[in-house]
Amino acid sequence: MADFEIPVLNEYTRTPDLKKGVMAHLKPFVAKEVLQQPLNFPGELVENWEEKAVAKLGELKGKYRSLQVFLDICVKCGACTDKCHYYLGTSDAKNMPVARQDLLRQVYRRYYTFAGKFWAKLGMPWMVGAKDMTKDVLDDWYSYYHQCSQCRRCSVYCPYGIDTAEISMAAREIMDSIGVGQKYCNEIIGKVYKIGNNLGLPEPALADTLEGLEEEVKADTGVDVKFPLDVKGADILLITPSADFFAEPHVDGLIGYAKVFHEAGVNWTMSSYASEAANFGMFIGSYENMRRISRRIRKAALDLGVKRIVFGECGHAWRVAYSFLNTLAGPWDFLDPRYPVPQHICEFTFDLMKQGKLEFDKSQNDHRVMTYHDSCNVARASRMGDKPGGQMTIPREIIKATCNNFHDMPKDTIGEATFCCGGGGGLLTDDLMEVRVKGAQPRMEALKNVVDNNGVTHMAAICAICKAQFTKVLPYYGFTMDQIVSVHQLVSDAIVLNRKTD
């Protein structure tokens, strides 16, 4: 099934002995010039790239306090070394968060610190962990900064909150700036600019798909649940990951949102111009690109004249939406001030539940024993509701309201300690399958735990990447691809439609 070894699942997460360089061979495809150009990046490795990379690092550390502080203050305590799912799954030393940071830090030390410059003059930069900017270093960057899903688990455990995701983003931006981009991310961003979504699904195809969904739901339930597109004057604009339009189990989630909107009796719409929640600008660390993508949502909201914005199930997207959208595309003073901007679909559904506006027939989900996978960026980079931690409790409340059987995975693998699915941060591409499968090991271990001990049959998630990743990697570990479901798929299956008219 694979040309690499699939990790064995232990009963509990265990820390492997360190190995050197075992993942150095894995590099994603490099973006060709046509893919670099729409993002305003050079098409190939530029001349004097060493100097330019060092200069770009200097520029970025002047623009991001996180980068400047994190490069300085790591004490090499090692607390983060066993926290990354990619280290746990691959044993590669450079997949330890601090070692991953050091790939950039060594260059920072060499060119931007007294100690590094001093020891380099004596020919011994390694005394203080400094290193010249060379092709080997760049190769390491390209490999290992594309083996980080920017999941922030390391940041939770670092005594100073050092977030390797920030370092990875900076490194990717430096590489882009010297013409070494990653094909997967940059191609997708190009598609958003050209067509409006990551999948390159144009308006007619989208309209067609949505029509098909209306028919499907009608056939299933006999109820006219609408999937409106580009409706001017609608109250709510739904921004959802484009995978929701057709991928399994994503689309079942989308059907769930539509049913909730139907029951709420609200006037809502999607936008063909901003038909994508995900924002890959974050993965490549590019504020400019992230901003440009975000502002499509602003434009759509203005053009359609909506009053609220709701986001569908997507993890990194929710981070950009919750934490950055106001910064990048705000202020939102033209929207209804009674609602947070943006809102998560789970917040929306949960509010209705609290108001008693939704009725569920839990028995519809009795063939499932559920567990829940906290998506990394929802758990550690965002919030839902008005209390810290709402991002963990609200989705669980929804699952428990729609299902009779729910068991959490072991405590050190959920909530803020959650393990990434292994495919986040721009890694969800076939050329990185090896690290995706290996990086999923800790999550698969935790899942196996509840499958064996509690008879869990399905795992729910609220992230398009998690869902796509699990669909692919579950079979490597002896599970089936349909064991991953959308949270709003559970809602969809249990919701009692047209309650008001009964």
Add this chain to the structure above:
Amino acid sequence: MSALSVFYAILFYVATLILVIGVVRKITQYARTPAPLKIPTTPAPTTQTGVVLRMAREVVLFSSLFKSNKWTWIFGWLFHFSLLLAFFRHLRYALTPDCFIWPLIDLELVQAAGKYAGLGMAAGLVGLFGRRIFVDRVRYISSPSDYFMLILLLAIAASGLSMSFVSHPDIVNLKGFILSLITLGWNGWVNMPTDGLLITHLTLVILLMIIFPISKLLHAPGVFFSPTRNQVDNPREKRHISPWGKALDDAEADA
């Protein structure tokens, strides 16, 4: 003043300048560098008070490290806490009895705690050193400078402990010397004691002061500037924008 005293007086002033200027420059750099995005590691406090409490838990209890690794936590915390106690004990060499905190510093408890804290420091450092050598992951990420830092601190603790428990230097003389340095010789200069252990101890401390602003010891001021720990989780309620982020908005509005 003896040549030795002059030499150490100069060293002391230079080291102090390097330490103060170096750290102030770094703090200014951290404070001036914009934080363009809201990136607290969540769940995070939604109020400024909450952030102060979070930060207090981090710097007083090392709460994230506690979650992370109990061994590193116990050694690290023991070392830092002991260092703090030892620091209090040392204040009596630099303060006069008319200082307002003198009664506190002079307490038998504070003095005794500071004395035994040296042992705590040494124990914590040996533990951290052990981890650096014996845990393959920590060994991998260690540079010579990381070992050096531990050895330096260990040598400071050991020389200090020797003076407390084995051979006492002339404390009255030492205090005279230090006070004369602090007062810039206002009441005349005093020669330093020529005790080998004491000179070693002082030399190492001076070295530490010089290294501080150019090394990872910057974690002490730096932690307060860590955006993942010091930001309030309120991006939807309050628009966060950096000067350079705003410049992008303005440029577009003009276009």
